[in-house]
Amino acid sequence: MAKVVLITGGSSGIGKALVSELRSRGCKVASAARSHKDKVEESLLTIKADITRAEGIEKLVDKTLDAFGRIDVLINNSGIILEGPFEKHTDEEIEEIFNINVLAHLKLTSRVYPLMLKQKGGHIINIVSTNALMGRKNFTLYGASKFAMRGFSEALNAEARGKGIKVTAVYPGGVQTGLFDKMGKPDEYSVFLRPEDIAKPVADLILSDSKGCPSTLVINKMA
Numbered sequence: 001m002a003k004v005v006l007i008t009g010g011s012s013g014i015g016k017a018l019v020s021e022l023r024s025r026g027c028k029v030a031s032a033a034r035s036h037k038d039k040v041e042e043s044l045l046t047i048k049a050d051i052t053r054a055e056g057i058e059k060l061v062d063k064t065l066d067a068f069g070r071i072d073v074l075i076n077n078s079g080i081i082l083e084g085p086f087e088k089h090t091d092e093e094i095e096e097i098f099n100i101n102v103l104a105h106l107k108l109t110s111r112v113y114p115l116m117l118k119q120k121g122g123h124i125i126n127i128v129s130t131n132a133l134m135g136r137k138n139f140t141l142y143g144a145s146k147f148a149m150r151g152f153s154e155a156l157n158a159e160a161r162g163k164g165i166k167v168t169a170v171y172p173g174g175v176q177t178g179l180f181d182k183m184g185k186p187d188e189y190s191v192f193l194r195p196e197d198i199a200k201p202v203a204d205l206i207l208s209d210s211k212g213c214p215s216t217l218v219i220n221k222m223a
Contacts, residue, residue, distance in 0.1 A: 102145050
């Protein structure tokens with residue numbers, strides 16, 4: 001039976017690459033983004049949804065269940081980057097990055113996790129960042145949000161273990177995505193990983209029939 005994968009931030013970057021890779025391997029994919037239009041295809045459901053709002057989360061989950069009947073895998077992928085000295089950030093920026101990078105994912109997971117408990121199986125994948133492994137200058141807010149997701153992943157993994165539900169935190173290194181469009185591309189951007197370099201090992205993980213599952217997957221560029 002084809003696995004049903006629900007992914008946020010599916011219109012660009014890592015999310016778009018994941019949608020393509022998973023569909024090519026026979027998965028049914030529900031892709032959510034604020035830039036999407038609602039559309040149903042044979043193996044792809046695109047949903048226009050703002051998951052920072054309760055109604056957006058409800059729409060996303062309900063439409064996925066209506067189209068495919070279940071959710072086997074949840075990939076919390078959407079996010080934003082804010083760069084700059086900590087003292088320059090506003091209260092509004094602090095709230096924005098935590099709403100998008102943390103709270104939206106926790107709220108969506110809290111809606112999907114009970115469904116997985118009921119069906120006695122599932123896989124929750126959080127696309128985090130190597131910024132959650134080591135703090136970086138001028139990425140205080142981004143790093144703090146990613147450290148929060150790291151803590152959430154580790155704690156949920158401890159709870160879900162033994163209940164048939166896998167939890168994996170994926171830590172990509174620098175990736176060539178549109179997140180850098182507003183802040184400017186760093187000098188080393190040309191040697192960053194491509195979104196496809198993240199999508200392939202994540203798809204391998206999802207489709208593995210092994211009883212074991214890594215709780216942590218770090219993906220760095222080779223040079």
